[in-house]
Each structure stands twice: as structure tokens, then as C-alpha cells.
Amino acid sequence: MDPSRKRAIRLVVALTAALLLAAALVYISFNAGRREVTASQLLRVAKPGQSYILAGTVLTGSVRRDGAALLFRIRDPKLHLSVPVRYTGAVPDPFAAGRAVMVTVQEQPASSTFVGEQNSLTTKCPSKYQAQAAT
Amino acid sequence: MMAPVGRTLLILGLLVAAYGVVASIYGARAGKREWVDSGRRSVYALAGLMTIAWVIVEAAFLRSDFSFNVVASHSSTTTPTFYKLAAPWSSQEGSLLLWVWLMSLWSSLVLSLTRRRVREIAPYATAVLLGFAAFFTSLAAFFANPFATTSTPPAEGSGLDPLLLHPSMMIHPPMLYSGYTLLAIPFAFGVGALITGRLNVEWISVTRRFALAAWLFLGIGIVLGARWSYTELGWGGYWAWDPVENAALMPWLCTTAFIHSIMIQEKRGMLKVWNVSLVLASGTLAILGTFLVRSGVLDSIHAFGASTLGVPFVLLLTVMIVAAIGLVLWRRNQLRAEAQLDSLLSREAVFLLQNMVLLAMVFVIFWITFFPLISEALTGTKVSVGPPAFRPFIVPLALVLVALAGIGPIIAWRRVTAANLRRSFTLPVLAGVATAVVLLLAGGAGARPFALAMFALGTFVLASVVQELWRGAAARRAMTRESPPLALLRVVRRNHRRYGGYIVHAGLAVLLIGVAASSSFQHSRDVLLKPGQSARVDGYLIRYVRPTAAATAQKISFGAVLAVSRGGRHVTTLRTARGFYPSQDPTQGPIGRFFDGEADSDVGLRAGLTKDIWMVANPDLTPLKGLIDQGNRVFSAELTQTMTRVAKNSLAQQQAALAPLWQLRDQAITEIAARYVTHPWPVEFLLIVDPLVTWIWLGAIIIAGGGLIALWPVPVPLWRRVRAERRARATASPVSPAREPA
Numbered sequence: 016m017d018p019s020r021k022r023a024i025r026l027v028v029a030l031t032a033a034l035l036l037a038a039a040l041v042y043i044s045f046n047a048g049r050r051e052v053t054a055s056q057l058l059r060v061a062k063p064g065q066s067y068i069l070a071g072t073v074l075t076g077s078v079r080r081d082g083a084a085l086l087f088r089i090r091d092p093k094l095h096l097s098v099p100v101r102y103t104g105a106v107p108d109p110f111a112a113g114r115a116v117m118v119t120v121q122e123q124p125a126s127s128t129f130v131g132e133q134n135s136l137t138t139k140c141p142s143k144y145q146a147q148a149a150t
Numbered sequence: 151m152m153a154p155v156g157r158t159l160l161i162l163g164l165l166v167a168a169y170g171v172v173a174s175i176y177g178a179r180a181g182k183r184e185w186v187d188s189g190r191r192s193v194y195a196l197a198g199l200m201t202i203a204w205v206i207v208e209a210a211f212l213r214s215d216f217s218f219n220v221v222a223s224h225s226s227t228t229t230p231t232f233y234k235l236a237a238p239w240s241s242q243e244g245s246l247l248l249w250v251w252l253m254s255l256w257s258s259l260v261l262s263l264t265r266r267r268v269r270e271i272a273p274y275a276t277a278v279l280l281g282f283a284a285f286f287t288s289l290a291a292f293f294a295n296p297f298a299t300t301s302t303p304p305a306e307g308s309g310l311d312p313l314l315l316h317p318s319m320m321i322h323p324p325m326l327y328s329g330y331t332l333l334a335i336p337f338a339f340g341v342g343a344l345i346t347g348r349l350n351v352e353w354i355s356v357t358r359r360f361a362l363a364a365w366l367f368l369g370i371g372i373v374l375g376a377r378w379s380y381t382e383l384g385w386g387g388y389w390a391w392d393p394v395e396n397a398a399l400m401p402w403l404c405t406t407a408f409i410h411s412i413m414i415q416e417k418r419g420m421l422k423v424w425n426v427s428l429v430l431a432s433g434t435l436a437i438l439g440t441f442l443v444r445s446g447v448l449d450s451i452h453a454f455g456a457s458t459l460g461v462p463f464v465l466l467l468t469v470m471i472v473a474a475i476g477l478v479l480w481r482r483n484q485l486r487a488e489a490q491l492d493s494l495l496s497r498e499a500v501f502l503l504q505n506m507v508l509l510a511m512v513f514v515i516f517w518i519t520f521f522p523l524i525s526e527a528l529t530g531t532k533v534s535v536g537p538p539a540f541r542p543f544i545v546p547l548a549l550v551l552v553a554l555a556g557i558g559p560i561i562a563w564r565r566v567t568a569a570n571l572r573r574s575f576t577l578p579v580l581a582g583v584a585t586a587v588v589l590l591l592a593g594g595a596g597a598r599p600f601a602l603a604m605f606a607l608g609t610f611v612l613a614s615v616v617q618e619l620w621r622g623a624a625a626r627r628a629m630t631r632e633s634p635p636l637a638l639l640r641v642v643r644r645n646h647r648r649y650g651g652y653i654v655h656a657g658l659a660v661l662l663i664g665v666a667a668s669s670s671f672q673h674s675r676d677v678l679l680k681p682g683q684s685a686r687v688d689g690y691l692i693r694y695v696r697p698t699a700a701a702t703a704q705k706i707s708f709g710a711v712l713a714v715s716r717g718g719r720h721v722t723t724l725r726t727a728r729g730f731y732p733s734q735d736p737t738q739g740p741i742g743r744f745f746d747g748e749a750d751s752d753v754g755l756r757a758g759l760t761k762d763i764w765m766v767a768n769p770d771l772t773p774l775k776g777l778i779d780q781g782n783r784v785f786s787a788e789l790t791q792t793m794t795r796v797a798k799n800s801l802a803q804q805q806a807a808l809a810p811l812w813q814l815r816d817q818a819i820t821e822i823a824a825r826y827v828t829h830p831w832p833v834e835f836l837l838i839v840d841p842l843v844t845w846i847w848l849g850a851i852i853i854a855g856g857g858l859i860a861l862w863p864v865p866v867p868l869w870r871r872v873r874a875e876r877r878a879r880a881t882a883s884p885v886s887p888a889r890e891p892a
Contacts, residue, residue, distance in 0.1 A: 022490075032506075036543070044525070044535050044539065047535060048525065048533035048535045049535075050534075051532040051534040068536070079772065083676070104676060105386060106768055109313055110749075119536075133676075
């Protein structure tokens with residue numbers, strides 16, 4: 016086969032593979048994605064049954080246990096506002112009041128407390144913790 | 151006294167870097183050798199200045215000089231000396247200084263080693279390296295100054311986060327920073343080669359070793375981070391696809407692609423655009439990684455918060471990307487390949503395909519990591535895809551990558567023949583197929599097709615590497631009659647780059663087999679147990695034998711002793727504990743603050759070649775709340791009374807009056823903690839049985855070993871050095887001949 020024709024075929028195959036990958040990525044990203052929100056945004060947009068990734072800092076004095084569940088409030092980084100979360104599952108060691116955390120939550124019908132998805136709690140790596148970030 | 155010296159050193163460093171940029175470019179443009187040399191020496195001067203600055207910061211930490219803000223917020227008098235040395239890079243300020251310091255050291259090394267080579271390119275590379283140094287020095291001088299001080303230093307510092315009291319802390323960050331800073335070197339020489347149009351393989355051979363070192367350091371840093379996460383953070387995993395983890399992985403993958411594709415340019419003069427683009431992309435991704443950590447632009451668990459460094463980094467990245475694209479387009483005609491791909495069944499084609507797979511991985515990781523920003527820009531809403539989205543893309547790509555890691559070493563260059571296929575592929579393919587069949591017959595693996603494929607392909611890679619090592623040693627033995635181990639050793643030493651690479655491939659196979667097994671066949675349970683109660687995990691019976699409690703000056707630990715048995719036979723006894731460090735928050739009360747501070751887990755771990763048994767306890771301290779509250783009330787009242795009584799006394803007298811109270815407090819704390827043992831209540835445990843995790847660490851060690859073998863300098867015979875120097879003198883004059891000074 017003519018070498019230039021061979022090169023053209025290879026290019027088309029490579030570009031097709033790249034396009035398929037990109038299309039799959041875009042599709043999955045928009046369909047499987049979960050909205051990342053702060054406490055104030057969560058209060059505005061939350062609908063029962065939908066999951067959101069809640070990011071913020073753990074409100075000082077709000078952490079307590081209720082059996083296997085961990086109860087705490089997550090504060091909005093910019094506003095004096097927080098939302099209560101009831102969470103079960105693995106608690107990373109760096110979790111503490113004042114720390115930046117992310118947790119996947121769902122609104123419970125007839126309850127103001129958001130329920131955290133099991134083992135979805137992540138806490139800022141201690142090597143990157145700056146005290147001023149939590150205030 | 152030393153802080154002003156440090157601040158002056160930073161400003162001097164900035165001026166030296168700026169001078170070096172100007173001198174190098176002027177020297178190269180005007181053909182003035184002395185200016186070029188002066189530019190190079192300014193790199194050495196910068197390294198000297200930054201070394202003194204670094205020593206000042208380390209000395210401040212070692213002396214617990216709390217007049218330095220960074221020392222007061224990241225160390226204390228009780229921080230062990232070993233960790234005081236590591237504490238500087240736990241802060242934004244210290245890690246920026248570390249960046250400049252390492253950058254200046256590596257730059258000095260490369261410019262010293264290449265001072266008689268690539269003489270047209272070197273001045274521009276010097277300017278680029280000093281440009282990076284100037285950028286980071288100005289960040290350290292004006293945005294996050296490690297020499298900032300306070301006029302009223304506290305008596306005691308906040309201390310290093312207890313979770314960072316781990317030996318990895320000493321090695322993990324410097325390894326990552328070394329990787330990032332070393333990647334600036336190929337980037338700088340790539341830019342120099344594009345500016346001067348000297349695009350032959352010489353600039354590549356000069357920087358190849360530094361690219362390999364960057365790859366090695368970055369890889370070691372990534373694995374150490376994973377190991378620390380597994381043994382220290384108490385969540386049971388080693389990789390979370392966090393943006394900052396991904397930020398280190400992307401340049402590592404890109405450099406892996408470059409390390410392979412430069413072989414094609416060296417051998418066949420192909421892929422010039424590709425290689426220079428990979429070098430520029432790796433350098434840019436290294437800065438992007440630094441940007442992610444410093445700016446806090448993405449909600450990462452690793453990013454420094456409340457940072458003001460985002461804008462300068464965006465500006466730097468914009469300059470890098472625009473300059474890189476512009477230079478490649480400008481020189482596109484000189485970057486044409488000297489040869490074409492002969493066949494898709496050749497080592498070149500396999501390398502190219504492997505490059506594409508690696509870049510596809512980079513693209514997937516980049517897209518998913520930055521998707522919150524992309525979606526916000528497109529739709530106004532921040533959407534996060536999260537770790538599950540990586541799996542459908544990364545797993546198949548990793549499978550193809552492993553297959554190529556096995557094919558690459560045994561397929562012929564240019565064009566494969568049927569004889570070559572038969573001779574090289576029969577045994578490895580048979581080994582892979584046999585593994586798949588045995589695992590299918592053994593049961594279990596059939597339900598996890600991706601894991602099964604990884605086991606089979608991993609075996610294929612191991613077999614192909616062993617076959618190549620065997621054949622190399624056998625060929626040498628036939629000629630020299632050496633013993634098999636000696637022949638193997640000498641054949642590896644003689645072709646260290648080739649066989650080092652093969653060993654890396656074997657390590658990758660071992661590591662990915664470990665990842666596939668541990669992520670597909672993990673058994674984990676979250677259970678609430680009373681002493682004497684048991685839980686079953688993957689056939690193991692884990693019994694909570696008894697609670698433990700210990701109160702020391704540093705922390706209060708609540709733990710458990712657990713007995714692990716299988717089929718009635720005792721396997722091991724494990725201890726796990728959760729430690730609480732005193733909080734500095736006075737609102738928690740004189741007793742409560744000892745029970746509600748920073749926490750860490752002592753993981754109960756029995757690591758084995760086939761399985762890890764991993765456990766942590768998460769004790770609920772609510773039953774102690776009543777006693778703690780009572781203690782707070784009693785001691786608050788007593789403390790107030792004592793302080794009122796001795797308010798007018800000297801400090802020494804006040805301390806003497808308070809001493810009995812502190813003794814009573816410590817006794818009360820010990821007794822409250824002991825209640826956890828005397829009146830035990832149910833404790834929550836996370837119990838995990840995870841197969842082949844040890845293979846991940848073993849694979850990483852093999853990769854590092856292979857990387858070191860490939861990197862290790864082998865003495866070059868004198869005749870070869872003389873010939874190379876003569877050739878270099880003949881082909882590359884110090885400056886453009888037309889501008890050669892008289």
C-alpha cells in the first residue's frame with residue numbers, strides 16, 4: 016500500500032480513538048457528576064434523593080457521636096452559616112473541628128439534617144493545613 | 151537577627167536570578183562568552199544564597215525560635231529534633247523556599263556538567279531556569295515569606311501536626327519537589343533547543359539523565375505518599391484520586407512517555423515534534439501540579455487553603471503554554487522526522503502506542519480533575535465527578551499499558567518477522583495464558599475480568615523480562631564462560647539503561663497486580679464490638695479481646711487488642727489505638743481539651759505477601775463526657791481560686807502553687823482514661839482484609855531499583871571521552887561563529 020495512504024489511515028484511526036475517548040469522558044462527566052456545593056448553596060438547591068458533594072470546614076464544638084454515627088456541622092467558608100450532617104463510615108484521622116472536609120450528602124425528607132454517604136468523608140491532608148484557612 | 155539576613159538573601163537571590171537571565175540572553179545574542187559564563191555562575195551564586203537561607207530556616211526550627219512566624223505555627227519545643235528538620239516543608243513558606251533551593255542546586259549541577267556541551271543551547275536554558283528561580287524566589291519574598299517575624303514571640307509553638315510525625319514526612323515532600331524541580335531542566339533545554347534551532351539529539355542526551363531522575367524522584371514521592379496514607383491516615387486506602395495526587399501523577403506519566411519515545415529519536419531520528427512537546431508538557435504539568443497545591447483552586451484535601459498564589463501561577467502557566475506552542479510551531483520544519491514508521495509490528499510502533507496510552511491517561515486524569523472548573527465555566531455550576539469516574543477509563547488503559555510493557559522489550563526494531571514472534575513471544579504468552587487458566591479454574595477471579603486480565607498480562611510481562619535477562623546472560627556466558635550470576639550482573643552493568651528499563655517493567659507488573667488484587671478482592675467491614683465479641687471478615691474471625699488505654703504527656707490513647715484466627719487456628723494478635731493530642735482551645739476546659747484535640751490512629755496491621763489484615767478502632771468517647779464535664783467544672787473552679795490567691799506572686803511562686811493542681815489534673819485524666827478499660831463499652835472498628843497490597847510496595851521498590859540501574863553513571867572509557875570531546879569541539883562552537891569575539 017502507498018505509504019502516504021497508510022499514514023492517513025493510521026491518523027484517522029488514532030483521531031477516531033481520541034474522539035471516542037473524549038466523547039465518553041464528556042458524557043460520563045456530565046451524567047455521573049455530582050454538584051459540589053458550599054453550605055449556603057446546599058441549603059438553596061438541595062432536593063431529597065439527590066447527592067451533593069459538600070465542601071467546607073467543620074464547625075468548632077459541633078462534633079459529637081451518636082452510636083456509630085458521627086454528627087457535625089459544616090460551615091460555609093465565606094458566610095456565618097452551617098449545615099448539620101449525620102455520617103457513618105470511616106473517619107480519616109485528620110478529621111477535627113476547624114478542618115476543611117468534603118463529604119457526599121443527601122437531604123432527608125422531613126429532617127433538617129443531611130445524611131453523609133458511607134465512607135465518603137475526606138479531610139484536608141495535614142501537611143497542607145494552614146490555621147488561617149479554617150477561621 | 152537571622153530573619154533580616156534571610157529576607158536580604160531572598161532579595162539578593164531575586165536580583166542574582168534577574169541578572170543571570172539578562173546576562174545569559176545578552177551573552178548568547180551578542181556572542182559574548184564572558185556574559186554567558188557570568189549567567190551560569192549566577193546560578194551557582196543563587197544556589198549558595200538559597201543554601202544559606204535554607205540553613206537559617208532549619209536553624210530557627212532547631213532552636214525553636216518562635217520569633218519566626220513559620221516556626222511558631224509549625225513546631226514546638228517538644229517536637230522531636232528529627233521532625234524539626236522536616237517541619238519547614240509542612241508550611242507554605244518553607245516549601246516554597248525548598249522549591250527554590252532544590253531548583254538552584256539541580257540547575258547548578260546540570261550547568262556544571264554540561265558547561266562544555268550544548269553551548270548554544272545552555273545560555274537560553276540558564277535563562278529559563280533562572281526565570282523559574284526568580285518566580286519562586288519572588289513568591290517566597292513577597293507572598294509567603296519564611297523569614298516573617300513577630301515582635302512578641304509566643305512562649306511555645308503550635309507544634310507539628312501529629313499526623314506528620316511519620317518518617318515518610320522526612321522523605322516524601324523533598325522527593326516530590328525534587329521531581330518537580332528536575333522536570334524544569336529538560337523543559338529549559340527544550341526551550342533552548344527550539345530557540346537556537348539546534349534540534350539534533352544532543353540536547354536530549356544531555357537532559358535524559360535528569361528526566362529519568364525526575365521520573366524516579368516523582369515516582370518514589372508518589373509511592374511514599376500512598377504508603378503513608380495506608381499506614382497512617384486510618385481510612386484503609388492508599389490512593390484517593392485527589393487532585394493533588396493526580397497533579398503528581400500526570401507529569402510522571404508524561405515523563406514515562408518521553409523516556410520511551412526519545413529512544414526512537416536517538417535510534418531512528420523520528421518523533422522530534424512529539425518528544426519536544428512531551429518535554430514541554432511535562433515541565434508545564436510539573437508547574438500545574440505546584441499550582442494546584444499552592445492555589446487551592448480546586449477543593450483538594452491536599453491544597454493549601456486561603457492562598458493568594460493562584461494569580462501568579464496562572465500567569466506563569468500562561469507564559470509557559472503560549473511560549474511552548476509558539477516555539478514548536480516556529481520550528482516545525484526543523485522538527486520533521488528523518489525516517490518513517492516501517493511497520494505497525496515493530497518496537498517503534500509499540501513505543502508510539504504506549505505513548506498514546508500514557509497521554510490518554512494524562513488527558514483522562516486532567517479532564518476529571520479539572521472538571522469542577524470546566525463545568526463551572528460552561529454551566530455556572532461546579533460539578534465533581536469523583537474517584538469512580540476514573541475506573542472505566544484508567545483500568546482498560548492500564549491493561550493495554552501492561553500488555554505493551556511486556557511486548558516492548560521482546561519485539562524487534564523496524565519490522566517483526568514470524569521467526570522473531572515465535573522465538574520471543576511463545577514462552578511469555580504461554581505463561582500469561584496459563585496464569586489466566588489456573589486462576590479461572592481456582593475460581594473467584596472469573597467474576598473480576600479486569601483483575602484476571604491484569605494477572606495474566608502481569609505474568610506475561612514478568613515472563614518476557616525474565617526471558618530477556620536469561621537470554622542476555624546466556625549469550626554472555628557462551629562467550630566468556632562466566633558463572634550465571636556473574637554473567638547476569640555483567641550483562642546488566644554493560645547495558646544498564648536497557649536492563650534497568652526491563653526491571654522497571656517487571657516492577658510495574660508486580661505493582662499493578664497488587665493494585666488489581668487489592669481493589670477487586672478487598673473485604674472490609676465496619677463493626678461495633680464489645681470485648682469478647684467477634685466479627686468475620688473474608689474467613690478470618692476477628693475477636694475484640696480487651697480495651698487498652700494509656701495517658702502520656704503527649705497524648706491519650708484508647709485502643710484494643712484483637713485476636714485473629716482462621717479455621718480455629720490463631721493467626722495473629724493485633725493492637726490498634728486512636729490517640730488524642732491536647733487541644734489548645736481553652737473553651738474545651740482544663741480536662742476536656744486533653745480528649746478533644748488532634749487525633750491519630752495506630753493501625754493494627756499484619757502485612758503479608760498474600761494478604762494484609764488491617765484494622766483501626768474509632769472509640770466513642772461520649773460515655774466519658776459526664777466525667778470530663780465534671781472534671782472541667784472542678785478544675786476550672788480550683789484553677790480560678792488558686793490563681794486569685796497567688797495573682798500578686800512572682801511567676802515562679804505561681805508555678806509552684808499550681809504544680810499540685812497539675813498533678814491532680816494528670817491523675818484525674820489517667821483515671822478518666824482508665825474507665826475505658828474498667829467499664830468497657832462497644833467500640834467501632836474498621837476491619838479490612840486486602841490481598842496483595844504488599845506487592846504494590848514490592849513493585850515500587852523494584853521500579854526504583856530498575857530506575858537507579860538505568861540512571862547509574864557507568865565510567866566511560868578514556869578513549870571514548872576524548873573522542874566525544876573532540877567531536878563536540880568540532881561540531882559545536884561556544885557561540886555562533888559569525889559572532890565569535892576576537
